[in-house]
Amino acid sequence: MNTVYLDNAATTRIAPEVLEAMLPFFRDQFGNPSSFHSFGSSHMKAIERARGQVARLLGAKAEEIYFTSGGTESDNQALRGAVKINSARRGIVTSAVEHPAVIETAKALEEDGCTLGIAEVNRNGELDLESLKTLVNQQTAIVSIMAANNETGVIMPLAKAAEITHEAGALFHTDAVQMVGKSPIDVHSLKIDILSLSAHKLHGPKGVGAIYIRKGIDLPPLLTGGHQEKGIRSGTYNAPGIVGLGKAAELSLTHLKGTVATERKLRESFEKRILEGCPGSFVVAADADRRLPGTVTIIFKGIESEAVLTLLDMQGIYASSGSACSTGSKNPSHVLYAMGVDYTQANSALRFSLSRYTTEEEIDRTVELLATVVERLRRISPYIE
Amino acid sequence: MWQYSEILMDHFMNPRNVGKLDAPDGHSEVGSPQCGDAMYLDIDIDDQGNIADIAFKTFGCAGAIASASALTEMSRGLPVEEALKIRNSQIAEYLGGMPPEKFHCSVMGHQALKAAVEDFRTKCDEISTILNEIGITPVLVRPGRVYLKSGDDAEQVTKILEEKIERKISVEVK
Numbered sequence: 198m199n200t201v202y203l204d205n206a207a208t209t210r211i212a213p214e215v216l217e218a219m220l221p222f223f224r225d226q227f228g229n230p231s232s233f234h235s236f237g238s239s240h241m242k243a244i245e246r247a248r249g250q251v252a253r254l255l256g257a258k259a260e261e262i263y264f265t266s267g268g269t270e271s272d273n274q275a276l277r278g279a280v281k282i283n284s285a286r287r288g289i290v291t292s293a294v295e296h297p298a299v300i301e302t303a304k305a306l307e308e309d310g311c312t313l314g315i316a317e318v319n320r321n322g323e324l325d326l327e328s329l330k331t332l333v334n335q336q337t338a339i340v341s342i343m344a345a346n347n348e349t350g351v352i353m354p355l356a357k358a359a360e361i362t363h364e365a366g367a368l369f370h371t372d373a374v375q376m377v378g379k380s381p382i383d384v385h386s387l388k389i390d391i392l393s394l395s396a397h398k399l400h401g402p403k404g405v406g407a408i409y410i411r412k413g414i415d416l417p418p419l420l421t422g423g424h425q426e427k428g429i430r431s432g433t434y435n436a437p438g439i440v441g442l443g444k445a446a447e448l449s450l451t452h453l454k455g456t457v458a459t460e461r462k463l464r465e466s467f468e469k470r471i472l473e474g475c476p477g478s479f480v481v482a483a484d485a486d487r488r489l490p491g492t493v494t495i496i497f498k499g500i501e502s503e504a505v506l507t508l509l510d511m512q513g514i515y516a517s518s519g520s521a522c523s524t525g526s527k528n529p530s531h532v533l534y535a536m537g538v539d540y541t542q543a544n545s546a547l548r549f550s551l552s553r554y555t556t557e558e559e560i561d562r563t564v565e566l567l568a569t570v571v572e573r574l575r576r577i578s579p580y581i582e
Numbered sequence: 583m584w585q586y587s588e589i590l591m592d593h594f595m596n597p598r599n600v601g602k603l604d605a606p607d608g609h610s611e612v613g614s615p616q617c618g619d620a621m622y623l624d625i626d627i628d629d630q631g632n633i634a635d636i637a638f639k640t641f642g643c644a645g646a647i648a649s650a651s652a653l654t655e656m657s658r659g660l661p662v663e664e665a666l667k668i669r670n671s672q673i674a675e676y677l678g679g680m681p682p683e684k685f686h687c688s689v690m691g692h693q694a695l696k697a698a699v700e701d702f703r704t705k706c707d708e709i710s711t712i713l714n715e716i717g718i719t720p721v722l723v724r725p726g727r728v729y730l731k732s733g734d735d736a737e738q739v740t741k742i743l744e745e746k747i748e749r750k751i752s753v754e755v756k
Contacts, residue, residue: 501618503643507594510583529618541641544618577600577647579611579622579639 200513201559205398206347206375206492206550207517211441212400218444219402222437230434231425240436247443254446255392256383257409263426264439267406268374269298271393272341274408274419274430275370276302279339279391280311281417286367288337290314292324292353293535298393299341299372300531312336322351322482322536330361337367339391344376348519348532348548349482350492352380359388368414374398374406378449379457379489390414396438400552401445405438456553461490464551467560468493474568477581481533481546491551494519496538497571499580502547508570514563516549541580586644587678593648598655601637605750607725608702612693619646619687623654623694627702629722633657633665638694642687645680649688652676653695662699668692705749712746713739721756725749729756 202210228237230244245259252259265271276299280287289303293315307313314332317325324342333340340362345352355371362369370391376382377392378399384392392409396402410416410429422431468480477498482488497505502518509516519530528534529543538546549563575581586594606624613620619642628634636654640647652673657665673688674680680688705725713720713728718739721729728743730736732755740753 499641501642501646504594504647507583507586507644541618541620544641577597577639578641579620580641 198513199562200515201563203514203516203549203551203555203559203563205552205555206350206548208397208403209400209552210554211402212445212448214448215401215441215444219437219441222440226436230436231423240434243440243443244434244436247439247446250443250446250450251394251407252409254377254450255394255409256385258412261384261409261412263408263410263429264435264442265406265408265430266404266432266435267397268296268372268393268395270419271395271406271408272296272298272370272372273302274416275391275393276306276339276341277419278416279368279370280306282338282368282415286336286338288312288314288334288367289339289341290316290329290332290337290362290367291341292316292318292329292343294318294322294346294348294532295341295343296347296372296374299343303341311338316342318535320537321485322346322349322532323485324353324358326354326357326361329358333361333365333367335365337362337365339368339370341370341372344371344373344382344392345380345489345492346482346532347375347492348530348546349485349494349536350375350489350550351482351485352376352487352489354486355382355387355389359390363388375489375492378446378452379491381453384409384411391416396442396445399445399449402438402441405435405442407442452553457490460551460553460555463555463557463560464491464493467549467551467564468495470560470564471495471567474564475571478571481538482536491555492548493550494533494546494548496542496546498542498545499578500571500574501544504574505547505567505570508573509563509566512566514566516547518547519543584645584681584684586648586681589676589678590645590648590680593651593677594644597647597651599637599651599658600639602639603635603637605726606635606637606698607705608698608700610694610697610701612690612697613641614690619643619690621646621650621690621694623650623691623698625657625695625698625702627662627724629724630661632659632661634659638691640690642690643684645684645687646690648677649673649680650691650694653688653691657695662702666696666699668695708747709743709751712743716742725751727752727754729754731755 230240248259316329359369368390377394395406481494533543603624608625621640626635670688
């Protein structure tokens, strides 16, 4: 059975070029880049090349990029580090729709005595800048606003949020895990101080990511140890992972200059055809100013999303949902809740996330099957006459 | 994806007893707004007090749909009291097992059955009270039909019931 993978916001397939670039570092080039001998230290060149590749994707300088184990670690370092810089600034401000890596870290810091402000989003899932303004003040250490939301694909007004943050003299961090490689992001024009990214969301390997820290910011390390990465992030270099991230970043830059337009068109036609094929469905945050090219959440009136996922899965089509049932949690998506979507609708929401590898045939198959599945489940739904 | 048994998947893919009954003896609408799940259940009760027909509609995951289907299959033909005693663990067993996280999905079916039986009893009580007021002791009362003793005036009872209850009720002398 041919499978259709439409869960690229969760993770992506590794690009063949990325795997090829990594393999030598799993085989013969196993030396420790921090070693004195040339067998290991020669790999430092590959590490630095990767640093340059990541920097170019962000419009940053190579020296502003530090390799980490992924988005969660980078987010932790940003928040936990920022509140240590100045004892007079212990406040964290974030938004209601952040990834748990940010929200849970912020809550943990609140328990440790930091203050926490959570800015609201509007019905389109966009950050409410007025709400943000009321929360940021002279005690704020860091404002953390995601670049793009993982469920809705809504792109946040980062430049304006950064401006509000800087007016109060605080640091601006963005969890750009969903954005990097999928939509252009420039740390200088957006005035971002700290940025988190993860390799596996851009067709790179899992377990590696990076943190961008603007030059001049003295962000304390999360991990102490052998002083790798100028002491900002200790731990033996994950050479294959870092090389893979570098290659993935390079390929993403090419993608953003070309194939991204195809991906966007495919997603737009996907949305349109689903709405036609399954009447009574609607796209979440359809009216947002900007959304990611490949991510869409659709609410299918009257049916529970886990049931849909199960029927799709049986036919080899993989998507995801934020329903309470599928995640085993008590409540459905906090993102949709923050946008004012009610529980029943939130439990009817499915997320499809495309990639540059998604084909028209895959979309055709998904649209066709969805219409059947939705019709089938609606026949037994109490909400549908 | 959850590990579902073949039987459970069959009940999810081909749920039994889906739909609505025409003028059911008992109807219920239950749900958990938090979970977003909802279920409508209709039952008909025969002269012996057994569940003669049953139909449901549900909004829920594969586990909830399969549990509802199983419960309706298990309840059909049973005396009301027996059907109410069906436990979640029995539903899980009937379905060839269920992931423990999904046990709560089968609770809704039980709530729906209980509420439908309550609706049935309320409707019967309503009729019995009216009959009692006019000094009639019926042989049998169901929400849609009443059997009277020979000598009672079926026509007049029909008229009185129709006036007080906005529902079609057939009245016969047995």
